[in-house]
Amino acid sequence: MKKSVKTGRLLFNISIVLLILVTFAIGISQAETTKTSEFKELVFAGGPAGGVWYGLAGSIAELIKDEFPELLVSVMPGGGIGNPTLVEKGKTQLGLSLAFLYRAASEGAEPYENVHKNLRAIATVGSSDQGFFLVREGVPIKSIKELAEKKYPLRLITTPKGSTGAIASARILEKYGITFDDLKSWGGSVTFTSYTDAASLIADGHADANISPIVPALVELMLRVPMKWLPMEEKIIDQLVEQYGYSKNFIPKGKYSFAIEDGWTIGGANVILVSIEVPEEIVYGITKTLCEHPKVVRDWGYWYADFDPKIAWKDLGGPLHPGAERYYRDAGYMK
Template identity: 35%
Template sequence: MDPTLIDTFKEVRMRRFTILGLGLALAFAAVLPGEAQNRNLTWTAGQVGGGWYTQAGGFVELIKSKDPSFNIKVVPGAGIQNMTKLQQAETEIAWGLPPFIVAAYQGQDPYKDKHPDMRLVMNGLGFVHSQWAVPADYPYKSIREIFESKKAITIGTTPPGGSDEWVMRKIFDFYKTSYNDVRSRGGKVILVSYTDLANQYRDRNMDIFFSNLAVPGASIQEASLGRKMKILPMDEDLIKYLEGFGLARGVVSKGSYKDVVNNDQDIPTVVMANTIVANAKVPADVVHDFTRALVSNVDAVRKVHPAFKDFDPKDAVRLANVPLHPGAERAYREAGLLK
C-alpha cells in the first residue's frame, strides 16, 4: 500500500480516538452534579493575627478532611465590611456577628442599603468578647475613671470596618467623648492591626488595648507576655447601653489568660456570637455539604478553638430575622435539628 495512504489512515484513526475521548469526557462532566464543579470558595474572616482568621483556617482543614472536593481560601476581613463583601459576591462565605448581620439584611446602621442575599449558615460558634486591657500598674480601676479623669490617654484598636472600632466608638459615645477629645488632651488613638497593637502595647507606645476577640485572644496573649496587664470590667450602665445595639452581657471567664493579673475572677463585659453566613447564590448542595461536615463532627468542631468548646448544634440555627440558606436548612433537617 502507498505509504502516504497508510499515514492518512493513521491520522484519521487518531482523530476519531481524540473526538471519542473528548465526547466521553464531556458526557461524564454532564452527569456530575453541578455543585461538584463549584467547590472553590472564598471565606472572608478577620484580620491576620485575630481569632476569626485562625478559626476559619481550622474549619477549612476539618471540612477538607471530611470532603476533599472543597478548596476553601481564607482571606482577611472585618466584622462590618464582611457583610457588604458577601452581598457584592466578593466572597461566598464570611464570618459575621448577629448585630451586623441583621443590620445588613435590613439596611440599618452602619449599612446604607439592604443586603438581601445574606443567608445564615451556622450560629452559636462561641463568642467574641469586648476586652479593655491596660497595664497591670495602670492607675485607673474602671473605664469610667479613665474618661472622667480627662487626662491624656493612648488607646488603640483595629481600623474602622471591624467590630472592634465600632464597639469602641459606642463606648466613647456613652462617656460623651470622642477621638478628637483624646487627641486635644495630648493623647493618641491608634488604629492598626492586631499584630501592630500587640507590639505598640509591649513597646509602651500604647496603654489601652481594646479588642473584640474570642477568648483567649491571641494578640492579647502576645501583648501580655511582654508587659503584664489587667482587663477592666464594664460597669452595669455601660453594659445596658451596649445591649441596646444588639450586644449581650457576658464575662471574660477566670483562668482565660495566664499573664493577666486579674485572671482569678470573671470580668463583666459584652459579647457577640460568632456566626457563619453565605451568599444566597452559593449552590445549595455546596452549603449543605459544608454544613454537614461541621454538624456531623461536633467533637472536632469543639477542638478547633477554645471558644468553641461548648458548641451545641441546637444553637446553630438560631438567628432572628435572617433566613437560613436552603443548603444549611437541609443539613439541619437531616441531623434532626429542624422539623
C-alpha cells in the same frame, strides 16, 4: 342516576386537581434537581492566611468536598467585615463573619453602606470575646466611668479605622459619654494600628491602653507588662447587645491573667454565611455534614470548643438559609 353522575364528575374533578398538583410538585423537584446539578463551585472566604478563620474554613471545606465530591471547593483569605459583601456580590458563596456584622449588613448599617439582601446563615460555630479595655497597671483609673469623670489624658490604641475593633471601641466609649476627640482634648491620644504594633507601643511606654479582642500579640505583651481590665457594667453590655447585636459573654475569674474577678464583655458569634443563590439541597448537605462532625470545629480552640449543633441555628444575626433550616427541623433541633 343523577346522584351517580354528580359523584362521577366530582371524582373526575378531584382526579384532575390531584394530577395538576403532582405535576406541579414534580416540576419543582426537577427544577431544584437541575439547579443543584448545574451548581459546580463553592468558594469559602475565611480570614487572613495563616489565621484561625482561614484554617477553620479549610477544615469545613474538606467536609463539604467529602459530602459533594462533584463540587470544586476552595478557600480564599478574607475578613469579618469584608466577607458578607463578598458573598452578597457573588464573589464567594460562603464566608465566615460575626453575627453583629451579619445584622449590620442586612440592615445597611455601619460599617456597610448598602443593604445586603442575598445573605443567609448556616450556623454559629463559636463566640469570640471582644472589646476588652486593658490599661497599664500604673494608670491611675479603676473604671471607664472614672476615666470620664477625671478626663484622664489616656493614650489609647485600637485596631485600624473601620475595623470591628475600632467600631466597638467607639461604641463602648460612647456609652460613657466619651468620644475619641474627647480623649485628644484631654491631652491623650488615639492610635489606630495592628495588634503587633499596639503591643510594641504599650511595651515601650508610648501608649497606656488598648481596646480589642484578646489575640496572641496581647497575650505575649501581658507576660512582660502588667495590665488591668476596666470591665463594663452589665447594663452597658445589655445595651450594646440590644443595639448592635453583639453577644453577651461571661468572663469567669481566671480565664485571662487580668480577670481577677468575674465579669462580662461583648462578644461576636462566629457565623457561616451563604448566598441565597446556593441550592437548598447543597446547603442542607453542608449543614448536615457540619453538624455530624462537630469535632472538626471544636478542634480549632477555646472559642469553638463548645460548638453544639443543637443550638447552632440560634443567635445568627439574621435569617437561616432554607436548606439549613430544613436540616435543623429534620434533626429535631428546631421545632
